[in-house]
């Protein structure tokens with residue numbers, strides 16, 4: 001039956017020719033697991049598109065309703081939490097997949113002539129993915145979203161001449177508000193998808209015109225090629241299933257609660273960006289005053305320009321084997337080292353608990369189990385009834401003060417509404433250790 005339908009469709013649509021051109025593309029040197037990252041990225045893009053469509057059914061892009069509509073998706077809509085989880089983790093997955101894909105292309109010298117255009121379109125696609133991440137981050141309209149976006153927009157404002165103009169375009173007004181949110185929403189769900197789909201098609205079109213690069217070893221490449229179908233298709237499919245299974249696990253097991261609803265008046269909130277912007281956030285901490293523009297736009301501008309033009313800047317136009325490109329490899333390694341060191345330092349100062357003092361870890365556990373989080377926020381998580389405790393160790397380094405405060409909040413803070421907790425001496429000490437460990441310099 002199926003084969004008769006296929007034969008009929010083939011007689012009308014000439015499907016065999018399409019099939020041949022889709023599946024029989026030769027891969028020099030044969031199929032390999034190292035080539036899977038491009039299709040993994042494409043798969044994640046499709047997943048983001050599909051989950052995004054379902055989220056858009058319930059999401060309301062206005063400051064009055066955005067936060068509640070995301071809460072509604074999370075708590076009321078059947079499988080809403082699951083779809084939102086996939087979309088959330090899919091975004092991270094996309095950044096990782098793009099990163100690995102670029103790493104492979106860089107390592108294999110696959111960006112070299114005649115594939116310069118494919119690389120350049122790829123860099124534009126990377127920027128579009130980051131654009132998706134940036135615009136999507138604001139949409140839940142919680143404190144983290146609001147203040148992280150504020151930081152991002154302020155950075156754009158430091159660009160000379162056009163900075164103010166760009167800020168106005170991004171915000172849609174004098175302050176970050178309703179116009180900004182609808183703008184970010186429109187860009188996230190209409191403009192960027194249209195541009196990125198065009199970019200992806202261009203990327204694939206160029207791939208088909210110049211062909212896959214294959215291994216860097218000429219002898220291996222010349223030893224024979226293999227068609228895309230069946231082995232590469234199989235490898236790509238296995239990886240896609242694996243990626244999907246991982247995202248399902250993450251969506252089911254790792255919750256990512258919203259912070260409080262965005263409060264434009266609460267300027268004390270310290271936003272934390274997504275992990276893939278963290279290295280950059282860390283870098284910004286080290287520059288102040290006249291040096292600030294270096295980090296906010298000079299360095300990123302130069303880096304993006306260099307990345308885009310890398311196939312032309314790279315002086316070894318024909319050498320592809322990594323061993324014969326020591327300087328190029330060293331540059332790539334230094335870049336990764338800097339990024340991951342900054343990321344490590346940032347994660348440590350955000351989440352690191354001093355190993356030397358087990359009391360700190362116990363105090364942290366107590367903080368969660370006693371419900372302190374209901375009133376206090378640490379790095380964006382928790383309520384806003386009491387003070388933000390992210391850096392209370394800097395503000396109040398005095399252990400005695402904390403012990404007294406915990407025994408009887410009113411004795412040191414007259415009129416405090418913080419309740420007295422029945423704590424043992426050990427618990428008092430550990431909670432205090434945790435409090436004084438909360439410092440800017442982990």
Ligand code: HEC
Nearest residue numbers: 370371372375385386387392409413416417418419421435
């Ligand atoms: C019902 C809300 C509420 C709960 C629950 C609560 N606090 Fe507080 N907390 C406050 C308020 C309000 C203040 C500010 C007044 C004061 O200093 O007592 C405060 C102040 C503090 C301060 C001093 C901060 C500063 O910079 O002055 C610390 C430290 C603190 N709380 C820790 C805790 C810990 C640890 C817990 C859990 C055992 C906890 N709080 C539970 C409301 C709360």
